Amino acid sequence: MTTTPETIRLTTAQAIIRWLSNQFIEIDGNEMRLCGGGFGIFGHGNVTCLGEALNTVREELPLYRGQNEQSMGFAAAGYAKQWLRQRFMFCTASAGPGTANLLTAAGLAHANRLPMLMLCGDTFITRLPDPVLQQMENFNDPTFGVNDAFKPVSRFWDRICHPAQVIQSLPAAISTMLDPADCGPAFIGLPQDVQGWTYDYPVEFFAKKVHRIRRQAPDADEVGDAIALLKTSKRPMIIAGGGVQYSKAVAELTAFAEAHQIPVVETIAGRANMLATHPLNIGPIGVTGSDSANAIAEKADVIVAIGTRLQDFTTGSWTAFSKDAKFISINAGRHDAGKHMSLPVVGDAKLSLSAFAAALDYSTPADWVAFAQDERKKWDAYVAENVSYGNRPNSYAQAIGIVNDLCEPRDRVVAAAGGLPAEVTANWRTLDIGTVDVEFGFSCMGYEIAGAWGARIAQSEQEPDQDTITFCGDGSYLMLNSDIYSSVLSQKKLIALVLDNGGFAVINKLQNNTGNESFNNLLEDCPTIPQAFGVDFVAHAASMGATAEKVPNPAELAEAFKRAKASDKTYVIVMDVDPYEGWTTEGHTWWEVGTPHVTDDENVRQAHVEWESTRSKQRRGV
Numbered sequence: 001m002t003t004t005p006e007t008i009r010l011t012t013a014q015a016i017i018r019w020l021s022n023q024f025i026e027i028d029g030n031e032m033r034l035c036g037g038g039f040g041i042f043g044h045g046n047v048t049c050l051g052e053a054l055n056t057v058r059e060e061l062p063l064y065r066g067q068n069e070q071s072m073g074f075a076a077a078g079y080a081k082q083w084l085r086q087r088f089m090f091c092t093a094s095a096g097p098g099t100a101n102l103l104t105a106a107g108l109a110h111a112n113r114l115p116m117l118m119l120c121g122d123t124f125i126t127r128l129p130d131p132v133l134q135q136m137e138n139f140n141d142p143t144f145g146v147n148d149a150f151k152p153v154s155r156f157w158d159r160i161c162h163p164a165q166v167i168q169s170l171p172a173a174i175s176t177m178l179d180p181a182d183c184g185p186a187f188i189g190l191p192q193d194v195q196g197w198t199y200d201y202p203v204e205f206f207a208k209k210v211h212r213i214r215r216q217a218p219d220a221d222e223v224g225d226a227i228a229l230l231k232t233s234k235r236p237m238i239i240a241g242g243g244v245q246y247s248k249a250v251a252e253l254t255a256f257a258e259a260h261q262i263p264v265v266e267t268i269a270g271r272a273n274m275l276a277t278h279p280l281n282i283g284p285i286g287v288t289g290s291d292s293a294n295a296i297a298e299k300a301d302v303i304v305a306i307g308t309r310l311q312d313f314t315t316g317s318w319t320a321f322s323k324d325a326k327f328i329s330i331n332a333g334r335h336d337a338g339k340h341m342s343l344p345v346v347g348d349a350k351l352s353l354s355a356f357a358a359a360l361d362y363s364t365p366a367d368w369v370a371f372a373q374d375e376r377k378k379w380d381a382y383v384a385e386n387v388s389y390g391n392r393p394n395s396y397a398q399a400i401g402i403v404n405d406l407c408e409p410r411d412r413v414v415a416a417a418g419g420l421p422a423e424v425t426a427n428w429r430t431l432d433i434g435t436v437d438v439e440f441g442f443s444c445m446g447y448e449i450a451g452a453w454g455a456r457i458a459q460s461e462q463e464p465d466q467d468t469i470t471f472c473g474d475g476s477y478l479m480l481n482s483d484i485y486s487s488v489l490s491q492k493k494l495i496a497l498v499l500d501n502g503g504f505a506v507i508n509k510l511q512n513n514t515g516n517e518s519f520n521n522l523l524e525d526c527p528t529i530p531q532a533f534g535v536d537f538v539a540h541a542a543s544m545g546a547t548a549e550k551v552p553n554p555a556e557l558a559e560a561f562k563r564a565k566a567s568d569k570t571y572v573i574v575m576d577v578d579p580y581e582g583w584t585t586e587g588h589t590w591w592e593v594g595t596p597h598v599t600d601d602e603n604v605r606q607a608h609v610e611w612e613s614t615r616s617k618q619r620r621g622v
Helices: 012-021 050-055 069-082 103-111 146-153 163-178 220-231 242-246 250-260 291-297 349-359 366-386 396-406 420-427 447-462 474-479 483-489 505-513 537-543 554-566 602-612
Strands: 007-011 023-027 030-033 035-040 063-065 088-093 116-122 156-159 185-191 198-202 209-211 236-240 264-266 281-284 302-306 326-331 343-346 412-416 436-439 468-473 495-500 547-551 571-576
Touching: 007 012, 012 023, 012 050, 012 163, 012 185, 012 198, 035 050, 035 069, 035 447, 063 483, 069 088, 069 103, 069 116, 069 436, 069 447, 069 483, 103 116, 103 146, 103 185, 116 146, 116 163, 146 156, 146 185, 156 163, 163 185, 163 198, 220 302, 220 326, 220 343, 220 349, 236 250, 242 250, 250 349, 264 291, 281 291, 281 366, 291 366, 302 349, 326 349, 366 420, 396 420, 396 468, 396 495, 396 554, 412 420, 412 447, 420 436, 420 468, 436 447, 447 468, 447 474, 447 483, 447 495, 468 474, 474 495, 495 537, 495 554, 537 547, 537 571, 547 554, 554 571
Parallel strands: 023 209, 035 063, 035 088, 088 116, 116 185, 156 185, 236 264, 236 302, 264 281, 302 326, 326 343, 412 436, 412 468, 468 495, 495 571, 547 571
Antiparallel strands: 007 198, 023 030
């Protein structure tokens, strides 16, 4: 092959990176690169060829050096959330264990429907040097390797076996990541030899391409059926999910609710769809929800679910609603729109709500709205008491309340896994739209700091004067903390609150609530630990370049947070919290948890009987 005016000879890796750097997206009338850059850890599977290609576009596609491949994926997810899925980051990892470390992050992106591109090393196509270092051999299928493990957690998966294949594969990966219904991670395996092979690519393949996010209009008949059902309602309710924000339909949601006086409750992912002070915002729903939202959920007769996948924490494992309640599900994805015998409206939330508004002549009975608002007032009073501090043990809720009072409205709050997502969801009072990221789709410990770093990178491109604040338990901190160092190195300031309760306290709480004795969750209850001791989180964070301090109580936490806000670099504040006292005890629905049907422990047996006693409320459906 020879290069001609119509072609250009490039390696596979060079072609991928050149093409990626020429992809743009239009956001609110402005063009910017679709890919914000990447996170990378090099090894023998990606450094020589892909690394060479990335070095040539270091300005166009900045590469952030990762400390751990899993945390790179979490950071990419945090970045995509902050950009409302309109932009993404790539992750590159070496063949073998480096790539395998991305599996959990891919699961997170898949569960949360987030775009993330993985460009990962793979074994040699020629097989001449097999088995190479870190290659996983399958004795009965030489084509089957570690990278095949990404198929269940990827929306798009490919292995490039010839340089020409990227001409088809790259556009397919991008179209998947930008599709509102199929959005999720894309995985491209890059064999080490193929990365360096050359091909005469068409020059036009590398022409600038401007993308736009598709908006699917809803079917008129589906809208008509939904409107007819909604008009029969005496006690309607809206469940607002994360898809409302991704569709940029917050204004339409608010206008629709106000025009028809329909109470709104929020999912975990939709936690900042409405301000806390809006009179129709009745609170978060479900297992980690509010008494107010759950009170109207159990009485609602028609429920309009918008942009939510209706996971078990939202539905209380499908016990939160009356068995007679009817669902209308507005969703870009047909899979989500049809759940639990819903009347589906498959379409973009913004366009669907506009279609409803144009055709719906309806107003909710005033007594239903008054009931919902009275319940919200009761919940607000409970939260105010719950976050207060004085002569009682330190708690998550107190720390949340302090940050809530002192942060700026556009600061971003991040939490994930453990007890903090429930506490943030229940107690946070939204100050501005789209400012809360509670990662509970895949519920990944370790997302807290890494995801916040990715969000901060995106935030520095949008609102550089605002802060990214992450709540992190001691268990999550010990699991994945290295992006404190990343944030310092990249000068992307974070404020991290490390709340230490001596182990995995929320799972200890579940253990106790199901009749079990404390075992292997709190450090003091681990038989293999002769003598537990606390970690010096301040010294550890400081060793990674952060400013860090420990405070004894919430009052001192408030002063430390002010210092953190004034600082120009990553700031870690540590406070001990009680593992048993101070949990948010109200607002929870039933949650299905597998408990032993047979046991010699009377406490466990009785807990099983009590847990199962409310199963009768569970709706049946698919």
